[in-house]
Amino acid sequence: MADLDKYHVKRSTNPVNHIYMFHAINSTHLQYNQGAFDHYDTIFCVGQHHIEEIRKTEELYNLSPKELIEVGYSWLEDIESNYQQKLSNENKILIAPSWNDGNILESCLDTILEKLLPLQYEIVVRPHPEFIKRQGNRVKEIKQQYDGNPNFFLETESTSSKNILESTLLITDWSGIAIEFAWGMLKPVIYIDTPKKVHNPEYKKIGIKPLEDRIRNINGTVLELSDCVNIDIEIKKVLQNKEKNKETLTKLRNENIFNWGQSSEMGANYIIKYCNDN
Numbered sequence: 001m002a003d004l005d006k007y008h009v010k011r012s013t014n015p016v017n018h019i020y021m022f023h024a025i026n027s028t029h030l031q032y033n034q035g036a037f038d039h040y041d042t043i044f045c046v047g048q049h050h051i052e053e054i055r056k057t058e059e060l061y062n063l064s065p066k067e068l069i070e071v072g073y074s075w076l077e078d079i080e081s082n083y084q085q086k087l088s089n090e091n092k093i094l095i096a097p098s099w100n101d102g103n104i105l106e107s108c109l110d111t112i113l114e115k116l117l118p119l120q121y122e123i124v125v126r127p128h129p130e131f132i133k134r135q136g137n138r139v140k141e142i143k144q145q146y147d148g149n150p151n152f153f154l155e156t157e158s159t160s161s162k163n164i165l166e167s168t169l170l171i172t173d174w175s176g177i178a179i180e181f182a183w184g185m186l187k188p189v190i191y192i193d194t195p196k197k198v199h200n201p202e203y204k205k206i207g208i209k210p211l212e213d214r215i216r217n218i219n220g221t222v223l224e225l226s227d228c229v230n231i232d233i234e235i236k237k238v239l240q241n242k243e244k245n246k247e248t249l250t251k252l253r254n255e256n257i258f259n260w261g262q263s264s265e266m267g268a269n270y271i272i273k274y275c276n277d278n
Contacts, residue, residue, distance in 0.1 A: 002020070002032050002033065002036035002037060003035075003036050004018060004037075004039045005038075005039035006033070006035060006036075006039070011039055017041045017274060017278075018040045018041045018042070019042045019043075019044060020037055020040040020042070020043045020044065021044045021071075021267065022044065022045075022046050023075070024176035024179075024180075025073055025076070025179045025180065025183075025211065025256070025257070026179070026210070026212045027049055027050075027053055027208075027211045027212060027213075028050055028053045028054060028057070029053050029057065029200055029203045029206045029208070030196075030197070030198060030199070030200060030203045030210040030212065031174070031176075031197050031198070031199050031200075031210075031212070033199050033200055034200045034202055035061075036200075037054065037057075038061075038063055041067060042066060042067040042068075042069060042270075043066055043067070043068050043069065044267050044270075045069060045070055045258065046071070046072060046256075046257060046258065047072075047211075047256040047257050047258055048256070048258075049208075049211045049256065050068070051068050051070075052208060053206060053208055054066065054068060060205060060206065069266070069270050070258040070259065070266070071258060071259065071263050071266045071267045071270070072257055072259040072260065072262065072263025072266060073257055073258075073263055074263045074264045075180070076183060076184045076253075077184075077260070077261060077263060077264075079161070079164070079165070079180055079185060080185065082161065082165055083165050083184065083185045086165045086166060088166060088167065088168045088185075088187070089122065089166045089167065089168060090168050091121050091122050091168070092121070092122040092124065092166050092168060093116065093121050093123055093124070093167055093168065093169050093170075093171065094124045094163055094164060094167035094170050094171070095109070095123065095124065095126065095170075095171045095172070096126040096164075096172050096175055096177050097128065097131070097172055097173045097175055098172070098174045098175040098176075098197050099127075099128040099129075099131035099134065099135075100174065100194075100195070100198075101195065102194045102195040103173050103174075103194055104171070104172070104173050104192050104194060105125075105127060105131060105135070105139075105142065106135075106138065107192075107194055107225060108194075108228045109125070111228045111229060112171065112228055112231055113146060113152070115228075115229065115231050115232045117146075117149055117152060119232060120151060121151060122151055122153070123151055123152055124153045124154075124155055124163045124167060125146075125152070125154050125155065126155040126156075127139055127142075127154075127156065128158075128175065132156055139154075139156070164177070164180075164181065167187075168188075168239065168242075169188050169189070169190065169238065169239060169242075170182075170187070170188070170189045170190070170220075171189075171190045171192065171231075172189065172190075172191060173191060173192050173193075173194040173197075174191075174194065174196060174212065176212070178212075178219065178220060179211075179212065179219065182220060182252075183249060183253040186245075186246040186249045186250060188220060188221070188238045188241075188242045188245060189219060189220030190220055190221050190222075190223060190234060190235065190238060191220050191221065191223065192223055192225065192228065193224050193225060194225065196213070211256065215256075218248065218252060219249070219252060221234060221237075221238055
């Protein structure tokens with residue numbers, strides 16, 4: 001949980017170590033609020049980008065230095081492990097946008113579905129939980145409009161990973177699921193270039209390009225909104241090259257994730273040692 005001590009959830013009054021563990025690989029300074037991690041004592045960092053961003057933030061805002069631990073990202077390892085036990089459905093495509101203004105569900109979903117549903121793809125639309133909470137009426141509209149199509153499925157249960165594991169391709173915008181999908185299973189991603197998801201208006205002051213922005217054109221294929229009318233053609237191209245791109249995705253993962261295959265152990269070892277020493 002980011003934003004500790006900024007809203008209703010406060011730091012403990014006891015002398016304890018407040019540890020933050022990331023629920024996404026994304027950078028710390030674009031899609032999180034300013035000061036989201038300022039009141040934690042220790043951060044379990046996913047990769048070197050987190051260390052560089054947090055240190056730069058501390059310097060910029062004159063903050064006390066936190067203890068930054070090179071841990072990694074166990075959820076990504078779990079995705080890979082679970083994926084090895086499943087087969088992808090070559091005709092299943094997952095549409096999983098973020099929830100910021102102008103996301104896929106608000107801007108171009110109809111265009112995408114108009115092109116793909118007649119082609120006999122099984123299309124799973126997975127709204128972000130925050131979008132369901134904030135834009136429930138839009139979710140109902142989507143369900144009413146497409147529920148009669150046998151190739152359409154609306155997934156509102158975000159705790160299930162079944163469709164993530166089974167889908168052969170992901171269509172998203174600025175959601176962190178893009179990196180997990182690509183690096184956890186080495187499967188292709190198409191980004192729709194909707195307005196950037198910015199929760200920290202001062203992110204440029206850090207002087208570091210956010211990871212999700214920096215790798216975007218390497219991690220997947222980026223389509224302008226106006227090009228969604230050709231998304232069926234782009235999907236065919238992407239799927240034809242998916243085996244060639246696995247090496248690129250593996251390289252990206254290795255360059256940006258700490259302790260691949262050992263992240264849980266690294267985090268647990270830190271906690272055990274801290275408890276023993278204190």
